Amino acid sequence: MNAIEVKNLIVRFGNNIILDNLNFEIEEGCITAIIGPNGSGKSTLLRAIMGLIPFEGEIKIFGEPNFKNRHLLGYVPQHYNIDKFLPLTVEEFLRLSLIKKKFDEKKIKQVLEDIDIFHYFKKELRDLSGGQLQRVLFAKALINEPLILLLDEPISEIDVAGQKEFYSIIKHLNEKHKVTILIVTHEITIVHHFAKHVLCLNKKLICNGPVSLLFNENLLKELYGREIFVYPFNKPLF
Secondary structure, X not given: OEEEEEEEEEEEEOOEEXXXXXXXXXXXXXXXXXXXXXXXXXXXXXXXXXXXXOOEEEEEEOOEEHHHHHHHEEEEOOOOOOOXXXXXXXXXXXXXXXXXXXXXXXHHHHHHHHHOOHHHOOOEHHHXXXXXXXXXXXXXXXXXXXXXXXXXXXXXOOOHHHHHHHHHHHHHHHHHHOOEEEEEOOOHHHHHHOOOEEXXXXXXXXXXXXXXXHHOHHHHHHHHOOOOOOOOOOOOOO
């Protein structure tokens, strides 16, 4: 079954076309990377899937219009501004994020252990590093048990060591909980280590298929408008 179906998707801001007639399907349980240059519409695509912006065309989530099933989506933004004067703990933040009123301690503990942040459950958000906060946002997206997880450049605030752990978490969630994952990333040289499917986006859909497409030099030149080097498949990630 397809987790997401997009047909004839167009997004306009005023007279500017940001996404131009996109058509693609995302299979349930798949990890898909969305790549493209700055301003190519990657984050806009995620917002359209979540129903946060107006669009033309059709977006379905598990066969239903996206506005009916958007409760099945979890989202991790690239940036999240925390008021440094707000004394809010990780636990309190996650309680406020629950759609259901009941706070399931067992479920929350499992999520925190999956993401390896249980040890700072009682810490205040303002005391967390950028990488730690990103993990909390990941937990926030997961506690409502989404079937699809949308990640907008989730490693932008994380150091190299943390990136390796983060990609391991993504694979774990996908393999253990069968979560369908869409991840916007600029790290095209390592996409093949965690994703099976790729969307190459520059307002239009330049490619849609297996990650091996990223080793086509002509395709990448079309996507970015210049030569791009992609790290070989047979080399270690870190």
